[in-house]
Amino acid sequence: MCEHVFVRWENLEKGACTQGALPGVGDDAVVRTFDAPEALGVRFHEVEARSALNHVPKSSRMPFRWTINPYRGCTHACVYCFARPTHTYLDLNAREDFEREIVVKVNTPELLRAELRRQTWSGDHVALGTNTDPYQWVESRYRLTRGVWEAMRDFSNPCSVLTKSPLLLRDLELFRELVTRTEFTASLSIPTLDEKAWRATEPHTPHPRKRIEAVAELARNGIPAGVLVAPLIPGVNDDPTQVEELLGLIGETGAESVSGIGLHLRGEVKEIWFDWLRQYRPDLVPAYEKLYRRGAYLPREEAERLSRLVRGRSRPRRFTTGHRDDARPVVAKEEPPPAPQPRLF
DSSP states (O other), X not given: OGGGSOOOOSSOOOOOEEESOSGGGOTTOXXXXXXXXXXXXXXXXXXXXXOSEEEOOTTSSOSOSEEEOSXXXXXXXXXXXXXXXXXXXXXXXXXXXXXXXXXXXXXXXXXXXXXXXXXXXXXXXXXXXXXXXXXXXXXXXXXXHHHHHHHHHHTXXXXXXXXXXXXXXXXXXXXXXXXXXXXXXXXXXXOOOOHHHHHHHXXXXXXXXXXXXXXXXXXXXXXXXXXXXXXXXXXXXXXXXXXXXXXXXXXXXXXXXXXXXXXXXXXXHHHHHHHHHHHHOXXXXXHHHHHTTTSSSOOHHHHHHHHHHHHTTSOSSEEOOSSOTTOOOEEOOOOOOOOOOOXXX
């Protein structure tokens, strides 16, 4: 079976080739597993996926109906990542396996071209980066996301991307081509400038200031760019002074939009987050037990307070406040500064 696996990474150590080794990728999937010397402690599983386009249920809060995820699992290792529970479908865990067992859908660009070519495809908007980051470290080797943009360009299909990595600037020339043919936006997630909070909550992501520089570079090249200040985490990155500093730097980049979303803790992520709190600041555990006692989302009052941190202390340009089906652009207004909140660091 190994000779049938489509391999994009040269000079690899030969790994095990198995049939249907990962339950969540289909019984007929061919999987090639290997350890890469450059990525110590990380194992990659190359699979040939059945489809590239994923349909988002209408019940979802997301404002789009189609996504693409070339990778499952993410080496960025963000403690709060809402995508962690998806690894359990592969009989892997949502903790270290999510960070170290990365599934690579090696045939994503080819599948996408076939799906965009179908007469039944209506040219809907397609979003990347809604589950795991398409520009995580492994993308520098596989270049699957680049193949996706080439297909989107050739079919003039509306699309967007959300990432934590300046690696997206590698594809700047493709973005320039996309905006001449269709609707395209590129957004970066930048939750905080605080060094300690950044390193503690998303340890393997690029530096926040590098992400701000990437937003500015996108804007200079005429690419509609945005910033997602998320998640906003009570007691961790919601200090009004620091949020104001972040928004000030974002305002200088030429970004067209800024959004802010509070932390949500679905499935196994809640337990992972509380374990993190117990290790780093156990005195905050009672407050979080109260905040999330009714479910995965913050109470409305707290969510609105966090939203005002972004909406009320930002430059007067176009803003949205979260991924909701009914989200509307709102103009930033001057509001009284929120009361200082307890800091984690």
